Amino acid sequence: MTTSIKTRVLDRIDLAILDALHKNGRISNVNLAKAVNLSPSPCLDRVKKLESEGYIEGYSARLNPEKLGQHLVAHVEIRLKSSTESVFETFKQHIIRIPHVVSCDMVAGGFDYLVKIRVPDMTVYREVLGQIVEIPGVGTNHTYMVIEHVKPDLGVGVL
Numbered sequence: 001m002t003t004s005i006k007t008r009v010l011d012r013i014d015l016a017i018l019d020a021l022h023k024n025g026r027i028s029n030v031n032l033a034k035a036v037n038l039s040p041s042p043c044l045d046r047v048k049k050l051e052s053e054g055y056i057e058g059y060s061a062r063l064n065p066e067k068l069g070q071h072l073v074a075h076v077e078i079r080l081k082s083s084t085e086s087v088f089e090t091f092k093q094h095i096i097r098i099p100h101v102v103s104c105d106m107v108a109g110g111f112d113y114l115v116k117i118r119v120p121d122m123t124v125y126r127e128v129l130g131q132i133v134e135i136p137g138v139g140t141n142h143t144y145m146v147i148e149h150v151k152p153d154l155g156v157g158v159l
Contacts, residue, residue: 010055013038017046018055022155025059062154069120073146076132078113079139087137088112094135100128111142 010018016036020027027035033043050056065071080087088106095104095115103116115132119125133141 008053014046014050014055017043017050021047021056021059065118070118072119072121072125073149074117074119074125075144075146076115076117076129077111077142077144078115078132079111079141080113080137081139082137083112090136091138095132098128098131100124101132111140 013036017032020032020035029044029047030040032047033040036043038046047056065073078091080091091113092104095101095113100117100119101115102118105114106112107114117125117128119128129141129143132138
């Protein structure tokens, strides 16, 4: 079942607002207005509209995983034993409850899911992997340890 979501076409000012907020979510409305060449009141109106329409889902801080002792990153390919909706749903319900799993994407290709894990050390990695392979329906897995972060995921590119 495919659902159609109607969205309006964003103009260059909306895109500039989104880009500026993406780079600095703490920017004041006055400085944001200056950055996009608007006066503060219309700028704030546009931000509120972008929020209400769902273009802006929220604001958060980007944390330093190294400082928080979460410096080891692994990407794990997961192949399920079967491709049924109930197996997919069971996997999803279990994987979202594992705290060290920072992202999980269902993918097309040679496996079913790509799971990103962030942990302090190999002992915790083994514990987390153990939790994953115990999820009903999980077949095989392959792990790729990250050696170097070349380009961090900073979210959606706007401009």
